[in-house]
Amino acid sequence: MSQMRYGFSQKKANGNKDMAAGSIKMKDMPMKDMDGGSQGSVKADGKMTYVCPMHPEVTSDKPGKCPKCGMDMVKKKAEVNMDMDMSSGGITTLNYNMLEAPKKTTLPEGPWKELKFELTGNMNRYVWTLDNKTVSESDKILIKRGENIRIILHNNSMMRHPMHLHGHDFRVLNQFGEKSPMKNVLDIMPMETDTLEFHASESGDWFFHCHILYHMMSGMGRVFSYENSPANPEIPDPDKAYKMLKKDDRMFxxxxxxxxxxxxxxxxxxxxxxxxxxxxxxxxxxxxxxxxxxxxxxxxxxxxxxxxxxxxxxxxxxxxxxxxxxxxxxxxxxxxxxxxxxxxxxxxxxxxxxxxxxxxxxxxxxxxxxxxxxxxxxxxxxxxxxxxxxxxxxxxxxxxxxxxxxxxxxxxxxxxxxxxxxxx
Ligand SMILES: [Cu+2]
The missing domain is CATH 2.40.160 (Porin)
Known part of the structure; x- marks a missing residue:
């Protein structure tokens, strides 16, 4: 198959639903693939494409190790899934790596700030945290207007966590590089690592949290806070509001x-x-x-x-x-x-x-x-x-x-x- 395009609306970036609703157009689908039986992904020139699962920008014609992290490269996901669909007539599992933004989503010039978080928790006690700290046990994360923020998230728990950022859309880095899709919820599977980037263009405090509300209430989140923000007339008592937020994960x-x-x-x-x-x-x-x-x-x-x-x-x-x-x-x-x-x-x-x-x-x-x-x-x-x-x-x-x-x-x-x- 030579060309595929996954329609993607930047405005409606709202989690998985959009992927299912996104239109999938295929052109020039070779008959060979329609008959099934083809293994792996074959480009128009007859070569396979392999990609590093951790570094979507690293691709190769032949299998091998990623020069950045040494992991085995895998067949390009979007095309593999499409082949499975064609050969088995079965279910296609949609994933974030299939999404391509209609135009470049690279961030404007600016100083970068990189943050790493481990999604952690205890299924038995039903306690959920970032880096083993709840919202009330951690400080706000200070950011500056004009900065670009890169967040690397590793899910070190056995549950999925749809992480959601208020007030901003973020890029989810995938195989499409400059055309990585924009989202404001990213559903992260167990043991998965994802990188998101957003441009700090607002002011005030913004909540970043797991959108499973039980997880959020038990403390799985952080507050991004713009330095030197003007007072927000909608929040007359910000100290009280912050205290109320921190009360959630301390509840008995x-x-x-x-x-x-x-x-x-x-x-x-x-x-x-x-x-x-x-x-x-x-x-x-x-x-x-x-x-x-x-x-x-x-x-x-x-x-x-x-x-x-x-x-x-x-x-x-x-x-x-x-x-x-x-x-x-x-x-x-x-x-x-x-x-x-x-x-x-x-x-x-x-x-x-x-x-x-x-x-x-x-x-x-x-x-x-x-x-x-x-x-x-x-x-x-x-x-x-x-x-x-x-x-x-x-x-x-x-x-x-x-x-x-x-x-x-x-x-x-x-x-x-x-x-x-x-x-x-
Ligand atoms: Cu969660």
């Missing part, structure tokens, strides 16, 4: 669940924000032989991936029981009568196993391993817990609705139970 949320089971009430509660968490867990039997246990933790998630959670809390439990055996650590087991303050560390291991080591004011140690919400089927979940107090628990839950589940569990102290779990 409540989660709670209780299993109303045949052998007692079994539940937990969590009150947490991006970094801090209060956790409480209870197992309240219907009689003293089943026993009563309440354990609480208050702590902070540390580190880039938030796998480490140091905490302090209380552990209160009582159970009518005769034999006091020893714990696996050789200490007299206090699991049936304990009213202590304890401090501990939780560490999230691969497969979301949580290892919990704690010590109380009497010097009693406990190590515990647990995992909740093991998905067996989309609705069936298993869980287990085992610790050095010789306690263990296995459970299963069938999710009926968002708030309701049928559950069953076996607990080394309370025995078998089955019931209804209510989740908030």
């Amino acid at each position: 949320h409540l989660m709670a669940q209780n299993d109303f089971a045949t052998n007692g009430n079994d539940g937990s509660l969590m009150y947490a924000n991006t970094r801090w968490a209060f956790q409480s867990e209870w197992r309240l039997g219907y009689n003293a032989h089943h026993g009563y246990e309440v354990e609480t933790h208050f702590g902070r998630y540390l580190g880039k991936m938030q796998w480490l959670f140091p905490y302090v809390g209380i552990d209160w439990r009582y159970r009518k029981h005769s034999a006091h055996d020893k714990s696996l650590l050789g200490q007299a087991n206090t699991k049936d009568d304990r009213k202590v303050i304890h401090a501990g560390l939780q560490y999230t291991l691969p497969m979301l196993l949580v290892l919990d080591a704690s010590v109380d004011q009497t010097g009693y140690f406990r190590i515990q391993l647990m995992r909740e919400d093991i998905p067996l089927t989309p609705r069936l979940r298993a869980s287990f817990m085992v610790n050095t107090d010789r306690e263990y628990m296995v459970g299963g839950k069938y999710i009926l609705t968002k708030n309701l589940g049928l559950s069953t569990h076996y607990d080394s102290d309370m025995g078998w139970g089955a019931g209804l779990t209510i989740t908030y």
Whole structure:
């Protein structure tokens, strides 16, 4: 195929929708390609075109390594996709590399400022950040009118993030070089790196954020702020407005669940924000032989991936029981009568196993391993817990609705139970 053109409207630059709506015109489509069976992209002169996935401006007639980054060059995307469409009659996946602006989009002369961000987050805790910092944990990024800003974004998370800039259109660098398309949202796939450029032609503060609103609210964004901007009459109190924005990612949320089971009430509660968490867990039997246990933790998630959670809390439990055996650590087991303050560390291991080591004011140690919400089927979940107090628990839950589940569990102290779990 010798010529292809992807219609592109600069005015309506609004994310993926435009790509689907963009018109695709093809001229001089050779019959050979229409029959299918052709591999790779063949230019009019019969040569393949290869392009570096990281540096779209680097192209070559033959496969090889990119001189800039050493990555293997790949067949030119737009043409490969078109071939697949022709040969399989299947679905064409549209991508940003197919978009060509109708005219040059190069920025006017000006000093350049280059910024790099890693899109980061923790799927398990549902916390999303740039460079592991939320909006409220980072400063505004100062820019000057007349500057050209280049932002290099690497998505180091397993979710896509449609990054959106207010008040400006930016160029998304792709294979078309000077005719790279203009956008104001760029959907960045996991492990993808993209470069965007915009000319600083405004004044005031502009929000740059992930357009998945849960991610934005948890802190995935930054504020670009023009230096020496005149006051904006629409924002009479800019300090208050900025404080309100920063409040979003500091907000606490409540989660709670209780299993109303045949052998007692079994539940937990969590009150947490991006970094801090209060956790409480209870197992309240219907009689003293089943026993009563309440354990609480208050702590902070540390580190880039938030796998480490140091905490302090209380552990209160009582159970009518005769034999006091020893714990696996050789200490007299206090699991049936304990009213202590304890401090501990939780560490999230691969497969979301949580290892919990704690010590109380009497010097009693406990190590515990647990995992909740093991998905067996989309609705069936298993869980287990085992610790050095010789306690263990296995459970299963069938999710009926968002708030309701049928559950069953076996607990080394309370025995078998089955019931209804209510989740908030
Ligand atoms: Cu996101």
